[in-house]
Amino acid sequence: MNALAQLGMVSEIPSENQTVAAPDEDGVQKDYFVQKDGVKFAGTHLLIDLWGARNLADPAHIDTALRDAALAAGATILHSHFHHFSPNGGVSGVVVLAESHISIHTWPERDFAAVDIFMCGACNPYESLPVLKAAFRPDSVRLGEQRRGLMV
C-alpha cells in the first residue's frame, strides 16, 4: 500500500463490488449506449482546461474535489489514485467510475490544470463543472465536448 493510500486517498474496493450491473432477468441484452438527439453514442467526454486555478498542489483537496464532482454528476466511484510530483508539486489523479472516469493533471507553476470527464449512462458530466469551479476557482475555463462512439 502506498503513502496516499495510508492517507485514505486511494480507495480499495472489495472484490464483491467489482460487479456493478445485475444480469437482466428477462435475458434480453441491455443497450449500454445513450440515445439522444436522434443519435446513439457510448458517452460524453468533456475536456476541461482550467487557467488561473488554485489548490493545484494539494492531493487531498484534489481527491475530495474529484469525488464530489463525480457524485454531483450521479456517478458511482469504484477506485481512485493520486500521485504527487516533485519538485513542482503537480498532481495526477484518476477516479474510475462505474460510468467511465474523471482525471486531472495539474501544473501549479502555471496555475493550470487539465481535467477530463468521461461518463456514459444516465450521468450528466456537466453537473460536475460547478464543483470543479468551486474547488479550483479558475480565472478562466476552456471546455470541449466529444460524444464518444457516435453512431448516426
Next chain:
Amino acid sequence: MNALAQLGMVSEIPSENQTVAAPDEDGVQKDYFVQKDGVKFAGTHLLIDLWGARNLADPAHIDTALRDAALAAGATILHSHFHHFSPNGGVSGVVVLAESHISIHTWPERDFAAVDIFMCGACNPYESLPVLKAAFRPDSVRLGEQRRGLMV
C-alpha cells in the same frame, strides 16, 4: 485488495516511488510545458474510438495492451487499475503515467472501445497507436487530437 489486484492486474507503487522528478540542482524552475510549432502546451491528448474491435472483455489482455502502449510512447507507468463489468463483460481501465494517463472503456456487445491517451513531456502518444491496433484489431479507428493548455 481486490480480485484484480490478486491477479496482478493492479499495481501497488511503494511510497518511495511517489516522487518521480528530482529537484533541479541549479534551483531554476523547470518548464514542464512542451514547445512545438511556435506554441506552448501542457501535452497532447488523443481520443481514439475503436470500432469492430476484438479482445474487449479480457482484462488481462487489455492491461498488457495498455502497458505496452505506454512503454511504446516512452512513458513511465506509475499505477494501473482495471475493472471488469457484468453482465456485458466490458472493461474500464486506467494507467497513470509520470507523463499523465491512458484510459480505456470497452463495450464488447458493440465491438467498441473508447481509449484516451494524454501525454506531456517528451513522450509521443502516436507511438502507442500501432500497439493498440495490434492488440484490438479494430476494423476502423476514429482519432481526434487536442493540445491541452495551448498558449499562443
